[in-house]
Amino acid sequence: xxDATREIEALIDLMARLPGLxxxxxxxxxxxxxxxxxxxxxxxxxxxxxxxxxxxxxxxxGNIGTSDLCGIxxxxxxxxxxxxxxxxxxxxxAMERGQVFAGRYHVLGxxxxxxxxxxxxxLRIPKLRERVAREDITEVILALNxxxxxxxxxxxxxxxxxxxxxxxxxxxxxxxxxxxxxxxDDGTISAALKARKTF
Amino acid sequence: xxDATREIEALIDLMARLPGLxxxxxxxxxxxxxxxxxxxxxxxxxxxxxxxxxxxxxxxxGNIGTSDLCGIxxxxxxxxxxxxxxxxxxxxxAMERGQVFAGRYHVLGxxxxxxxxxxxxxLRIPKLRERVAREDITEVILALNxxxxxxxxxxxxxxxxxxxxxxxxxxxxxxxxxxxxxxxDDGTISAALKARKTF
Ligand SMILES: [Zn+2]
Ligand SMILES: [Zn+2]
Numbered sequence: 299x300x301d302a303t304r305e306i307e308a309l310i311d312l313m314a315r316l317p318g319l320x321x322x323x324x325x326x327x328x329x330x331x332x333x334x335x336x337x338x339x340x341x342x343x344x345x346x347x348x349x350x351x352x353x354x355x356x357x358x359x360g361n362i363g364t365s366d367l368c369g370i371x372x373x374x375x376x377x378x379x380x381x382x383x384x385x386x387x388x389x390x391x392a393m394e395r396g397q398v399f400a401g402r403y404h405v406l407g408x409x410x411x412x413x414x415x416x417x418x419x420x421l422r423i424p425k426l427r428e429r430v431a432r433e434d435i436t437e438v439i440l441a442l443n444x445x446x447x448x449x450x451x452x453x454x455x456x457x458x459x460x461x462x463x464x465x466x467x468x469x470x471x472x473x474x475x476x477x478x479x480x481x482x483d484d485g486t487i488s489a490a491l492k493a494r495k496t497f
Numbered sequence: 498x499x500d501a502t503r504e505i506e507a508l509i510d511l512m513a514r515l516p517g518l519x520x521x522x523x524x525x526x527x528x529x530x531x532x533x534x535x536x537x538x539x540x541x542x543x544x545x546x547x548x549x550x551x552x553x554x555x556x557x558x559g560n561i562g563t564s565d566l567c568g569i570x571x572x573x574x575x576x577x578x579x580x581x582x583x584x585x586x587x588x589x590x591a592m593e594r595g596q597v598f599a600g601r602y603h604v605l606g607x608x609x610x611x612x613x614x615x616x617x618x619x620l621r622i623p624k625l626r627e628r629v630a631r632e633d634i635t636e637v638i639l640a641l642n643x644x645x646x647x648x649x650x651x652x653x654x655x656x657x658x659x660x661x662x663x664x665x666x667x668x669x670x671x672x673x674x675x676x677x678x679x680x681x682d683d684g685t686i687s688a689a690l691k692a693r694k695t696f
Binding site: 303305306308309312313315316317318319322323325326327328329330331332335338339340341342343344345346347348349350352353362363364369386387388391480481 | 502504505507508511512514515516517518521522524525526527528529530531534537538539540541542543544545546547548549551552561562563568585586587590679680
C-alpha cells in the first residue's frame with residue numbers, strides 16, 4: 299500500500315471520529331474533499347487549524363471564544379442583570395439563533411448525574427454562585443434540557459440560589475418532555491423564553 | 498459578534514458542505530472538534546492539509562495517489578492482464594476492501610449520460626482504449642453500478658472493445674438492481690466478482 303493510501307486512510311479514520319459520521323460517510327466525505335481540494339479541502343483545513351489554535355473556553359461563562367473572556371461577556375450591547383444557564387455551548391448557540399435573549403450566559407458544561415458521578419464541582423455551579431454574588435444579577439433563567447438530569451440540575455441550582463434572593467425562572471411552554479434544546483426550532487425556543495415561569 | 502464567532506461560523510459553513518452533514522450536524526461536529534482540539538481537531542487539520550497538498554489523480558487509471566502514477570499502477574505485486582473498470586474512486590476503494598481482485602483498475606470518472614451531456618470524451622474511455630491497446634490486457638472486468646447509466650456505459654464499452662479481442666466481463670450475481678457498489682458489503686462484492694460472466 300502506498301504512502302498516499304496510508305495518508306488518506308489516516309484522514310478517513312480521523313473524520314470517522316466526528317459525531318454523525320461513520321466509516322462509510324467518512325470515506326465519502328474524504329473523497330468529496332479530495333475532488334474539491336482547492337475549493338473546499340484546503341480552506342477547511344486552514345479554518346480548522348485557525349479555530350484549533352484560537353478557540354478557548356471563556357473563563358467567566360464557559361462559552362467558546364478566542365480570548366480569556368468571550369464576546370458575549372465583554373459586549374457592552376448585552377443587557378446586565380439576566381443570566382441564562384445552559385448545559386452546553388450548543389444550547390447557547392441554539393438560544394442565540396432565536397435572537398430573543400439579550401442578557402448573558404452561563405454554560406454549566408453538563409448536568410448533575412449520580413450515575414456518572416457528576417457533582418456540582420464538576421460543573422460550573424460554584425462559578426455561577428460567584429457570578430450571582432458579584433455581578434448585578436436580578437434573574438437567573440434556567441434553560442436546561444427537559445431531561446431527568448437537566449431538571450434535577452435545575453432544581454439543585456434553584457435551591458442553591460434561593461438564599462440570594464435572585465429570581466430563578468425556567469423556560470416553560472414549548473420545550474417538549476425529553477426534548478433537547480439544540481434540536482428545537484427557533485420559534486419554539488422563542489416561545490419558551492417569552493412564557494418563562496418562576497421556578 | 499466577535500471574531501471568534503465569525504471564525505467558528507465560517508468553519509461550520511465549510512463543514513456543512515460535506516456530504517452527509519447538514520448545518521445542524523456541522524455545528525455539532527465543530528463543537529466536538531473544539532472540545533477535542535488537541536486530540537482531534539489539530540491532527541485532523543494537519544491530515545487534511547497534507548492530503549490536500551499531496552493528492553492527485555493517477556494519469557494512468559484515475560485513482561487517487563500522491564504522484565503521477567498511483568500505488569496500484571506502479572505495484573509489481575498487482576497481476577498484469579486484468580483491468581477492472583469502475584465509475585468512481587469510491588468504487589475502487591470498495592473493490593479493494595473486498596481483497597479479491599489482484600489486477601489493476603481504470604476509473605471512468607462517471608457514466609455516460611445523455612441527460613447530463615456526458616459523452617465518452619468526458620470520461621476516461623479514450624484512455625481505456627489506449628490502455629487495452631498498449632498494456633498486455635486479456636480481460637476487462639466491468640464493475641459498474643447496476644443503474645441505467647452504469648449499464649448503458651457498460652454496453653458502450655463492451656462494443657468499443659469488441660474489435661480488440663479482449664475478453665469483456667462484468668460483475669454478476671450479488672449486485673442488486675439499482676444497487677451502488679460503494680453500499681455493498683465485502684462478501685457481496687467478492688461473490689459478484691467470482692461469478693462474473695462474459696458481457
Ligand atoms: Zn463568556
Ligand atoms: Zn493508477
